[in-house]
Amino acid sequence: xxxxxxxxxxxxxxxxxxxxxxxxxxxxxxxxxxxxxxxxxxxxxxxxxxxxxxxxxxxxxxxxxxxxxxxxxxxxxxxxxxxxxxxxxxxxxxxxxxxxxxxxxxxxxxxxxxxxxxxxxxxxxxxxxxxxxxxxxxxxxxxxxxxxxxxxxxxxxxxxxxxxxxxxxxxxxxxxxxxxxxxxxxxxxxxxxxxxxxxxxxxxxxxxxxxxxxxxxxxxxxxxxxxxxxxxxxxxxxxxxxxxxxxxxxxxxxxxxxxxxxxxxxxxxxxxxxxxxxxxxxxxxxxxxxxxxxxxxxxxxxxxxxxxxxxxxxxxxxxxxxxxxxxxxxxxxxxxxxxxxxxxxxxxxxxxxxxxxxxxxxxxxxxxxxxxxxxxxxxxx
Ligand SMILES: *Cc1c(COP(=O)(O)O)cnc(C)c1O
Numbered sequence: 001x002x003x004x005x006x007x008x009x010x011x012x013x014x015x016x017x018x019x020x021x022x023x024x025x026x027x028x029x030x031x032x033x034x035x036x037x038x039x040x041x042x043x044x045x046x047x048x049x050x051x052x053x054x055x056x057x058x059x060x061x062x063x064x065x066x067x068x069x070x071x072x073x074x075x076x077x078x079x080x081x082x083x084x085x086x087x088x089x090x091x092x093x094x095x096x097x098x099x100x101x102x103x104x105x106x107x108x109x110x111x112x113x114x115x116x117x118x119x120x121x122x123x124x125x126x127x128x129x130x131x132x133x134x135x136x137x138x139x140x141x142x143x144x145x146x147x148x149x150x151x152x153x154x155x156x157x158x159x160x161x162x163x164x165x166x167x168x169x170x171x172x173x174x175x176x177x178x179x180x181x182x183x184x185x186x187x188x189x190x191x192x193x194x195x196x197x198x199x200x201x202x203x204x205x206x207x208x209x210x211x212x213x214x215x216x217x218x219x220x221x222x223x224x225x226x227x228x229x230x231x232x233x234x235x236x237x238x239x240x241x242x243x244x245x246x247x248x249x250x251x252x253x254x255x256x257x258x259x260x261x262x263x264x265x266x267x268x269x270x271x272x273x274x275x276x277x278x279x280x281x282x283x284x285x286x287x288x289x290x291x292x293x294x295x296x297x298x299x300x301x302x303x304x305x306x307x308x309x310x311x312x313x314x315x316x317x318x319x320x321x322x323x324x325x326x327x328x329x330x331x332x333x334x335x336x337x338x339x340x341x342x343x344x345x346x347x348x349x350x351x352x353x354x355x356x357x358x359x360x361x362x363x364x365x366x367x368x369x370x371x372x373x374x375x376x377x378x379x380x381x
Pocket of ligand 1: 055056058082083085086134162186
């Protein structure tokens with residue numbers, strides 16, 4: 001069998017035609033009509049006012065922090081259980097991350113620890129400049145108490161919904177819970193543009209300013225005039241064409257990933273010591289994208305460790321990875337120029353120690369799922 005990937009691109013019926021149209025009209029440039037349409041269509045899908053298509057989710061996060069005037073001497077709250085791209089832009093802006101532990105119910109930022117940290121910061125007289133809150137693996141954070149705590153201290157939220165395009169919480173789509181939110185269209189995400197991202201907000205002035213900064217901050221003039229430092233962060237019209245096609249199949253892709261999850265859940269239902277990432281949204285109801293199916297392996301009950309299972313899968317050329325290594329354990333944030341603070345940490349550490357991400361692509365074949373399931377089941381001693 002060929003290698004089975006954790007999450008590989010899954011192209012729909014329309015992408016190639018849309019890209020061909022970009023070539024036929026010679027819009028093989030950054031920006032163009034597909035970019036404008038992709039922004040409108042994504043904003044409409046998410047149910048948000050405005051969107052700026054960018055070269056990556058990381059670029060979108062960087063611009064979000066720049067728009068919120070995050071700078072040196074500032075602190076920025078960030079989920080600890082996440083990919084480094086959530087946290088790196090804090091360092092790009094010269095600010096210091098304050099990593100907050102996950103809660104068991106959602107694996108996302110713990111609202112209780114957040115509220116305590118904000119209270120302490122207020123007493124110290126140094127509130128964080130912003131909070132980057134992640135919807136990890138496509139599971140919405142518990143937005144009710146998170147929004148309430150941040151609103152109380154007027155700390156603006158950047159929602160990192162890179163893995164959660166199509167997820168919902170309390171009747172709204174992920175990407176609508178912060179002052180700004182970001183999506184990623186990297187090759188391994190739910191939909192891809194082969195690389196790209198989107199910054200969204202209901203505040204038109206913020207998104208307009210993001211577009212300005214992302215196109216080298218060119219002031220209106222016939223010559224090139226600059227009164228600010230800009231970036232080259234816009235998406236190409238060719239990539240946006242792919243994105244438009246992918247948006248048309250997005251709901252199918254989410255449904256397929258959820259079916260993969262259900263398949264694993266049924267296949268492992270009789271196995272003691274294998275538990276799944278919960279789908280909990282604070283009682284308000286919501287749906288995860290199940291971007292990746294994650295399990296926690298209890299070595300004693302299951303009879304094999306997470307590493308035993310991972311090694312067995314890798315030996316069969318099946319890609320499986322530990323759950324994200326928490327940011328507060330990353331060498332780059334533990335000491336030196338980018339040393340961060342941490343609030344709690346034990347939950348994220350436990351999920352990293354025992355959690356495993358299984359192949360979860362929307363294009364996985366039944367035979368591939370069967371093989372993965374067989375390998376996991378055979379690990380049981
Ligand atoms: C993928 C990802 C990003 C970064 O997106 P890119 O488009 O790869 O730059 C940010 N945050 C999270 C949680 C991600 O999974």
